[in-house]
Amino acid sequence: MFTSPHGKGGKQDKMKLLTHNMLTSNIIKTVTNGYPLKIVPTQVEVKTVDFNPEFISRMLPKIDWPALCQAAQSVGHGEGLPEALTEKYEEDEMLLKKVHHVLMQVEVLEGNLVCPETGRQFPISSGIPNMLLNEDEV
Amino acid sequence: MAVKRSRLHLKELESYLEDVDVFDTPKILLEQYTTTPHIAACILHMIHTNFDDIHNQTVADLGCGCGVLGIGAKMLGACHVVGIDIDTDALDVCRRNVQDFELDLDLIQMDATEMCQEIRENSFDTVIMNPPFGTKKNQGIDMKFIQAGLHLARTAVYSLHKTSTRAHIEKKAKDYKVHMEVLAELKFNLDNTYKCHKQKSVDIQVDLIRFSFK
Numbered sequence: 001m002f003t004s005p006h007g008k009g010g011k012q013d014k015m016k017l018l019t020h021n022m023l024t025s026n027i028i029k030t031v032t033n034g035y036p037l038k039i040v041p042t043q044v045e046v047k048t049v050d051f052n053p054e055f056i057s058r059m060l061p062k063i064d065w066p067a068l069c070q071a072a073q074s075v076g077h078g079e080g081l082p083e084a085l086t087e088k089y090e091e092d093e094m095l096l097k098k099v100h101h102v103l104m105q106v107e108v109l110e111g112n113l114v115c116p117e118t119g120r121q122f123p124i125s126s127g128i129p130n131m132l133l134n135e136d137e138v
Numbered sequence: 139m140a141v142k143r144s145r146l147h148l149k150e151l152e153s154y155l156e157d158v159d160v161f162d163t164p165k166i167l168l169e170q171y172t173t174t175p176h177i178a179a180c181i182l183h184m185i186h187t188n189f190d191d192i193h194n195q196t197v198a199d200l201g202c203g204c205g206v207l208g209i210g211a212k213m214l215g216a217c218h219v220v221g222i223d224i225d226t227d228a229l230d231v232c233r234r235n236v237q238d239f240e241l242d243l244d245l246i247q248m249d250a251t252e253m254c255q256e257i258r259e260n261s262f263d264t265v266i267m268n269p270p271f272g273t274k275k276n277q278g279i280d281m282k283f284i285q286a287g288l289h290l291a292r293t294a295v296y297s298l299h300k301t302s303t304r305a306h307i308e309k310k311a312k313d314y315k316v317h318m319e320v321l322a323e324l325k326f327n328l329d330n331t332y333k334c335h336k337q338k339s340v341d342i343q344v345d346l347i348r349f350s351f352k
Contacts, residue, residue, distance in 0.1 A: 013233050013236050013237060013243065013244070013245060014244075015244055015246075016218070016244055018218055018244075019218075019220055019244040019246065022257045022258050022261040023246075023256060023257060023258075024255075024256055024257070024258055025256065026255060026256075027252060027255040027256050035258070047242075049242060052194075052217060054194070055194055055217045059196075062260075104218075126233065127233075127244075127245070128229055128233070128245045128246065128247055129246055129247065130247040131246060131247060131248040131249075131256045132224065132247055132248065132249060133249075133252075138252065
């Protein structure tokens, strides 16, 4: 896997881990728990996004923390994330910055999302995950 | 051109959105037609100033096409915008637009008529969309987009629909147990996009509707 730094306002569009945190494969007819999707990246990039602590604090209760930690690890940026969130996370600027980094700055350009139950792959190409399924899969 | 402001004036927003590229060859089966910069700027500005549902919010643009609504939402200060479309060609144009504006949007290829079940419920604050009108061979698709929007949104869904379908949508909103408010009546000028359009251009009356939760 290859990680490259990228300047502000990257030219290429990519998938943020914040977006990954929302995706499931539960729609596949045989799947009961298609969450979280595994990330198998082939190209990951890091870009600079303005830090907005208020926004990150507001998003934290809405994101699935274990799924974010797993995703961050799979793209090589899991270091320093606690296993569980503490109660006063909004006062912990170090944590908010770390979460900002993995949610907003680390992005997957190429790779696959993989259903944890069936192994069905959803390709990410030029930063766009293709979640389309065949008729016989749903 | 780097655009990063939240206090854009209406005219300014519209002039930026005029640089958004549109479909090369619109597909009739997907009812692809472009949301004009003027209409896009008007509705985004209304959502922004009257409801404050864009700035610092997470926004999904459902059936984003070339991305004009999502791009405009980002210009008005949305923190995270995701454009969702089924069509590879539309997403290609959208991606180029996002790159040209040097904006930060995520795109997902997904079928909105499957209710967007591949995205977890309540994943976004706001959903903004200009869905297919559900004419031609697509009857009922407009309602599927509304249901998908209601699945995704925590706060509100903003959507454009033919005024002639208002009574039907009001009935459906009751079934879905959501509030529905017609915010504006707009005149859509559809150029002769498809071969089956006989007149040079047609004006159709369109409602901007806000759905919110009880």
